[in-house]
Amino acid sequence: MRDRLLGTMLVIAKEPRPGYVKTRLVPPLTHEQAAEIAGAALWDTLRAVGQVPARDLLLAFDGDHSHWRPEGWRSTPQPVGDLDTRLVAAFAAAGPGPAVLVGMDTPQVQAENITAFDPSRYDACLGPATDGGYWAIGFTDPRHATAGISGIPMSTDRTGADQLRRLSELGLQVQMLDELTDVDTIESARDVARIASGSTFAAALAKAVHR
Numbered sequence: 326m327r328d329r330l331l332g333t334m335l336v337i338a339k340e341p342r343p344g345y346v347k348t349r350l351v352p353p354l355t356h357e358q359a360a361e362i363a364g365a366a367l368w369d370t371l372r373a374v375g376q377v378p379a380r381d382l383l384l385a386f387d388g389d390h391s392h393w394r395p396e397g398w399r400s401t402p403q404p405v406g407d408l409d410t411r412l413v414a415a416f417a418a419a420g421p422g423p424a425v426l427v428g429m430d431t432p433q434v435q436a437e438n439i440t441a442f443d444p445s446r447y448d449a450c451l452g453p454a455t456d457g458g459y460w461a462i463g464f465t466d467p468r469h470a471t472a473g474i475s476g477i478p479m480s481t482d483r484t485g486a487d488q489l490r491r492l493s494e495l496g497l498q499v500q501m502l503d504e505l506t507d508v509d510t511i512e513s514a515r516d517v518a519r520i521a522s523g524s525t526f527a528a529a530l531a532k533a534v535h536r
Contacts, residue, residue, distance in 0.1 A: 329378065329440060329442075329443065329444070329445075330378045330379065330380065330422075331377065331378065331379040331380070331422065331423045331424065331425060331442075331444075331463075332379065332380055332381060332419065332420050332421055332422020332423050332424055332467075333379060333380070333381040333382075333383055333419035333420050333422065333423075333424040333425075333467070334374050334375075334377050334379040334381070334382050334383070334424070334425055334427075334439070335383045335384075335385055335415050335416070335419060335424060335425065335426040335427070336367075336370055336371060336374050336383075336384050336385070336426070336427055336428070336429065337385040337386075337403070337411065337412065337415050337426055337427075337428055337429070338367050338370075338384065338385070338386055338387070338393070338428070338429040339363075339386075339387045339388060339429070340386065340387060340388025340389055340390075340393070341360045341361070341363040341364035341367060342360055342388065343355075343356035343357045343359070343360040344356045344360075345360070345388075346359065346360055346363040347359035347360070347362060347363045347508070349509055349510055350362065350510070350511055350514060353511060353534075354511070354533055354534075358533040361529050361532075361533065362508075362514065362526065362529045362530055362533060363429070364529075365432065365524075365525040365526040365528070365529035365530075366429055366430065366431075366432035366508060366526045367393060367429045367432075368525050369432035369433075369434075369521070369524045369525050369526050370427065370428075370429050370431065370432055370434060371384070371393075371395055371398075373434050373435055373436055373439075374427060374434075374436070374439070375395060375397070375398075376436040377425075377436045377439050377440055378440070380420065380422065381399070381419070381420045382395075382397060382398040382399070383398065383399055383400070383401060383415070383418060383419060384398050384399070384400045384401075385400075385401050385402075385403055385411070385414070385415035385418065385426075386400050386401070386402065386403065387402070387403040387411075401414075401415065401418040403415070407479065408479040408480065409474050409475055409476060409477050409479055410475070412426065412462070412470065412474050413470050413471050413474050413475055416464065416467040416468075416470035416471075416474075417467075417470070417471075419467045423442070423444035423463065423464065423465045423466075423467075424463060424464060424467040425439055425442055425450065425461060425462070425463030426461065426462055426463065427439065427452070427460060427461045428460055428461075428507075430460065430507040430508050430509070431454070431460040431505045431506070431507060431508070431517070432508065432517060432521060432524055432525070432526035433505065433506070433517050433520045433521035433524065433526075434460070434461075434505060438452065438461075438502060438503050438505070439461065439502070441500075441502055441503070442463055442500055442502065443500060444463075444465040446498070446500070447465065447498045447499060447500035448464065448465050448466075448469070448492075448497035448498045448499070449462070449463060449464050449465065449469065449473065449492050449497045449498070449499045449500070450462065450463040450499065450500045450501070450502055451463075451485070451488060451489055451492065451499055451500075451501055451502065452501075452502035452503065452504070452505060453485045453501065453502075453504045453505075454485065454504065454505060454506065454507045455504060455505070455506045455507070455513075456482060456506075456507050456509060456513075457481065457482030457483055457484060457485055457486070458479075458480065458481075458482075458484040458485050458507060459484065459485045459488060460505045460507060461502055462474070462488065464497075469495065469497065472495055473491060473492055473495060473497070474488070474491075477491060506520075508526075514530055515530070518530045518531070
């Protein structure tokens with residue numbers, strides 16, 4: 326792992342409540358099982374992100390964070406609005422210095438996937454997802470997030486490409502991070518569990534499908 330120190334590491338997440346998260350896993354899973362799997366994915370993500378050298382750890386949370394915010398983290402609520410609005414708000418709550426944000430849908434992420442970002446050479450980073458979206462975005466100066474993200478259509482198979490185009494149009498030098506698979510369907514969940522076989526997520530999925 327490189328020992329570059331980021332200003333802020335951010336995780337944006339929803340409270341894992343039945344019927345509120347991972348609804349595309351139902352069926353074959355129940356809403357309760359999908360929520361358990363989402364919670365496991367969040368814990369794995371928080372654990373990996375917590376290993377990244379950063380001055381500040383920030384959880385941008387939709388819901389009651391009391392059970393989910395690890396020691397040493399601070400939290401900020403997500404505003405009402407589309408995902409682009411909520412991403413911009415998360416970066417606005419970041420402290421000074423380079424900031425990288427990841428979601429809760431890639432529990433296989435490792436600190437090394439994030440610390441590859443070199444803010445001394447690049448203005449931004451983007452971690453593409455296999456479904457056409459992205460699992461991470463970062464800025465050497467988080468104030469670029471407003472112009473860089475606002476208005477980007479989210480949750481489409483073109484989101485990653487649209488996001489990269491926007492950053493490039495702003496004249497930002499973008500470093501591409503490793504491509505990862507988002508957990509959206511039961512098939513992608515199984516793929517991620519195979520990659521991260523020793524994870525909390527993999528154990529939760531195995532428990533759910535064998536009930």
